[in-house]
Amino acid sequence: MSMIMNICGFLIATHQYPDPTLEYFYRQYYGCYIRTVERSTPTLHSPLEIAMIVPQQQHWWPVFTIDQAQSPSFKRIIEQGIKPGIILPDQHFSFRQYFKLKKAVEQGAIPIAIYQVEQPNYFAARATFSTALGLRPLMALVQSGWDENLISQPSGSYLIQTQLNAALPLPAREIKYQQQYFYNTNIYTGFEAGYQVVINPPSDAPLMNIKYPQMGIQWKLNGINYQSSVDGIDTxxxxxxxxxxxxxxxxxxxxxxxxxxxxxxxxxxxxxxxxxxxxxxxxxxxxxxxxxxxxxxxxx
Known part of the structure; x- marks a missing residue:
């Protein structure tokens, strides 16, 4: 059952009330208190429209999946001297996929590993092997959307993919929480206000206002700490x-x-x-x- 919330004057229909951390982010970065509304109204907005609540100059950063690693859009961005992100497969990948990823990284793409909150050891093992293969990740992508348990995960940069299930997305800002950075991430549906990471942008996307997120991610495997940064791996x-x-x-x-x-x-x-x-x-x-x-x- 959905509920209606008043966020800075916007009436938003969602399936659940945000957790305390997400509510804090809205107050911190949008200056908005979230309140429930008991009576329905015909004028409702989608959660995806929340980025327009507090307008800010639009900035973005492109990220590509492996099937788009040599697409016209990817090549155009590389030719302009922009370093996009490249998402490493979450499962086994073939020699062909490996060489495709390796080529993209050699061209300047930045590896991003998929992160599952309930399986941090899986991420740690995959990140270690990716490092050995020359695909050292500098960020983590959380495809399942925001989870309050993320604040207890290792420090680093996390791309939080917005879900289309009427859940509240992260504010479209660079969110710093203690030693972590969180970024609103979307599959391309058009550009909104604020700062977003965009997955698979089209080849005609305007390449202005590109802004790189903070780079770096930590993990722990078999009692050994690893710190991946733009300067290399520290362990x-x-x-x-x-x-x-x-x-x-x-x-x-x-x-x-x-x-x-x-x-x-x-x-x-x-x-x-x-x-x-x-x-x-x-x-x-x-x-x-x-x-x-x-x-x-x-x-x-």
Missing amino acids: SILGYLFIVLSVVIIPLDFIFATNYPNILSTFGSSISWLSLFLGGILLLLLIAAIIRKVRANASN
């Missing part, structure tokens, strides 16, 4: 070693078509990987020594 010595060793599983992932973050969680910690790696080397050396000894005895 412990064991963390760097784990990134290097994680490349070992990538060919197996492609061969068996298994989701590589799940492989990581199955086989355990970085110490287990190190032991497996060193054990494999020792086993190969032992086999080589046995073969040489057998050949030497045969020749005698």
Whole structure:
């Protein structure tokens, strides 16, 4: 059942009342208090129109999905010296997709990993492997929309995709909360006032008022902290070693078509990987020594 809320004089129909954090963002960035209205009215506005409540100069930043990585719109933006975002697939991707992503990143695109609030370890594993593949993410995309639990997640920049289910979107501003940044993100439906991240903009989109969001994201995997920023990846010595060793599983992932973050969680910690790696080397050396000894005895 929907409810009607008065937001800065706009009557908005939504399915639920916003959580305290989202309500705080509206007060902080729009200067609006949210109040429920008991009586219905024929003049109702869509939640997507809220960006027009408090007009502000329009700024935006383009982001592309992998299927649009070499589209006319993407190429036009790259040719203009603009660095767009590129969304990394949430599931297993093929060699062809990998090289497509790698090419986009080499052209200047900025990797963005999909984040699920209920599965932070999945994101951490995927981000670590993406780093090993040369696709180190600098931001996270939350496709399911705003979730108050995001404020308890690691610091960094989160793109919050607006849902078309009559839920209140984030204010169209650069939202800073403690060590986190949140950005209103939409699939292109036209430009609104304020600041938005736009997914797959058309090839004729005006390339003015481009504004980059803050870059950087943190994650923790097997007790190791990783900080990804425009300057590179910052972690412990064991963390760097784990990134290097994680490349070992990538060919197996492609061969068996298994989701590589799940492989990581199955086989355990970085110490287990190190032991497996060193054990494999020792086993190969032992086999080589046995073969040489057998050949030497045969020749005698």
